Amino acid sequence: MDNGHRPADLPEHIRHYIDGEWVDSVSGRTFDVLDPVSNKPYATAAAGQSEDIDRAVAAARAAFTDGPWPTTNARGRAKVLYKIGDAIEAREDRLAELETFDTGLPITQARGQARRAAENFRFFADQIVALHEDAYRVPGAQVNYVVRKPVGVAGLITPWNTPFMLESWKLAPAIASGCPVVLKPAEFTPLSASLWPEIFAEGGLPRGVFNMVGGIGEEAGAALVEHPDVPRLSFTGETLTGQVIMRNAAAHLKGLSMELGGKSPVVVFADADLDAALDSTLFGVFSLNGERCTAGSRILVERSIYQEFCSRYAERARNVVVGLPRDPATEVGALVHPEHYERVMGYVEVGKKEATLLAGGERPAHLPEGNYLAPTVFADVKPDARIFQEEIFGPVVALTPFDTEAEAITLANDVKYGLAGYVWTNDLTRGHRVASAIDAGMVWLNSHNIRDLRTPFGGVKSSGVGHEGGHRSIDFYTTEQIVHVSLGTPHTPRFGARTA
16 A cells, blocks of 8 residues: 655665664664554664674764763753754754654645754753752861762663654763763664754764664663763653563673553543543544553543543544544554554454443554554453453453442552543642542643653553653753862861870
């Protein structure tokens, strides 16, 4: 099947970018990259191995020890980051068409990614200029001041959902902090990452500060995790992979920041604005094809409005437009890869045995090829059901009734994940109370997933380790050094000065 638009000038081969040059793997190994509509290869990509990671880390390490970037003052770095933001925004149309083609995201949802990525660089440009460093005075005795220094080479491992924008979340604060980086983009979606070298060159980033090695996680990703010259590692991906990374990083005591899986609850009380809650919950799980870590994929509804909510929700879900990613009318496009599609469809079959199917559950009839799934709604989902407990990462939602506030909180917390939560109620006292009782790193009250870049982003339980966002990102990529200065003659015990 034609995917509706094959972007012009697609590369036939995607290479690594190391020390300012495009290079192939030392081994010459490659892998095929598929588009999710035809599931046919459109390019090959260099498959990074440990020796390629070694080259990239060596280049980044040289940029750290010998290059100008770590010692460039904050204003100088900020000027470069602003130019990078402008270069990203100038490529908005190109980025959107590459992202849509490579990921299957609807074009209308891909178009905003460049603006968000550009804003990440501008935000951290401002953040590094406004960086606060502490000083402590002991009157008449001592002044102690704290400085922040870039920690060294940062390893960044990024996922395949909205890949370019999520790469910018990590690249911007790392580079702003003065850290050279090695990026390992997701193997399913390497296309848009190939824009970074020309963007950074246009922004004036020195050679060696940005390096990129493609490949699969078990090879290139594992080599980056285990490399002794990479003191910081930021990872976004599934929880099981995060657990492996923690074990493998332990030998070198790396600093880790990991945003992992989610199974986020939405609690809808009977007094909520039902129209607003329906709009938000439909968007929250079906936008980005349901491939989002903060998706509100478990909707807990007070029993007195449960039947009405289910009926209206299923009707809306059946009317969601599933189509070619390039079509502006499309609301749900193609899932990213046949392996992921097969996994999601497996959960759909499990759900049919565990709960009541109200909508979807199969491929749309007008799309006989490609990784398409009609928005799928299950009702009366029990808390021990797999589709209640496990992350599906697709356009699949579970509806469950509750009777009391206490039961709603118990259901919300009855999974191993704790990334996000959502509460809908017009009783704001209850809203604040329930929000604080939900075990999640982030909770939205009468709102969907709207980010403030100043706030911490991250989860609890199996959803992650650490938080990024605002000054926390700068904290992660820098180390604090305390300098103690005496203001007078120090009174030091004189060991060994006693005479016989």
